[in-house]
Amino acid sequence: MKKVVTLLLVMTLVIGTLAGCSSKPADKDSGGKDAGGKDKLKVALIYSGFLGDKSFNDSAHEGALRAVEEFGIELKEMESKEPAEWESNFVAMAADGYDLVIGVSTQFEEIVAKHAPEFPDTKFAIIDGVVKGENVASSTFAQNEGSFLAGAAAAMFTTKSDIEGVNPEKVIGWVGGLDIPVLADFFTGYKQGAAYIDPEVKVLQSFAGTFNDPLKGKELTIAQYSQGADIVMNVASGTGTGILEAAKESGKYAIGVDLDQDGVYPGSILTSMLKRVDNATYLAIESVVKDTYEGNKTVYLDISNGGVGLTDMSVMKEALGDKFPQDILDKIKELEEKVKSGEIKVEAYEGFGRK
Missing domain, CATH: 3.40.50.2300 (Response regulator)
Structure with a gap:
């Protein structure tokens, strides 16, 4: 048979x-x-x-x-x-x-x-x-570890209201493709990273229901911008191209995923969470x-062997010049070492098995 x-x-x-x-x-x-x-x-x-x-x-x-x-x-x-x-x-x-x-x-x-x-x-x-x-x-x-750093970066960036497009509200966003355990693991780390910086930061979450619909990704991202977010993380593969486009067209910001997406729309993408x-x-x-x-x-x-991490933000640094928030990059390096050493334990989504 x-x-x-x-x-x-x-x-x-x-x-x-x-x-x-x-x-x-x-x-x-x-x-x-x-x-x-x-x-x-x-x-x-x-x-x-x-x-x-x-x-x-x-x-x-x-x-x-x-x-x-x-x-x-x-x-x-x-x-x-x-x-x-x-x-x-x-x-x-x-x-x-x-x-x-x-x-x-x-x-x-x-x-x-x-x-x-x-x-x-x-x-x-x-x-x-x-x-x-x-x-x-x-x-x-360990996408939860990489996302922890991304959430921390977003939580710091949303307070930089001297940068054009960043509002005074402490709201950040996250848009995923399918609602599956591996993406839930991404979000778990992202939310924890934001709370580590500031427990008062609000984190918006949306799922597109697909990894192959850029228009849906763009629509969900614009909706989160309308709810006060000024930076949204992309965790949506092909759908994510719409997330990045929304950042560019709205004069807001995004965080890329998997590959280094910082240069897709220079000046609109703070950093990318690299998943090797x-x-x-x-x-x-x-x-x-x-x-x-x-x-x-x-x-x-994981972070310890270079399997996940953030980009060096050099593209955004060049775009913003003197307004680039160096304190974010410095803090991320500090947090990365603390995760490596085990001083910070990043939570994992309970329904996701990795070993």
């Missing part, structure tokens, strides 16, 4: 592709042989969305391209908005003989858990999630290349 289900999923992918579905395979390397004449390692990345988000997916893509450059692997990337296609893409790549298939999102947890046992000779990895299995490697992040999805992707591929791959193992990336 499992073989029948697998065959049906592969047929679904083929039919969907012929019909012009939104799955987009992209071969980043070809030829199948390395410089020594050996078969190249074949790696497939399956996305629960699209490249071009300047965030989570693009970060994974950067890590994979680094592996192409350093190891000469053959890479295929599958993009799609529809959950049914995520599963079809995932199964198709495993059935097509790829050596390593990576699910790029916590949303692949059930798919990986369901299908990895059907392909015992294939290696799998999941980014931002944990799946048990002898042929599954997982990676998770690129490193997690690269490390998963490197482990197979160097034959150090271990199933049933979770790589944990």
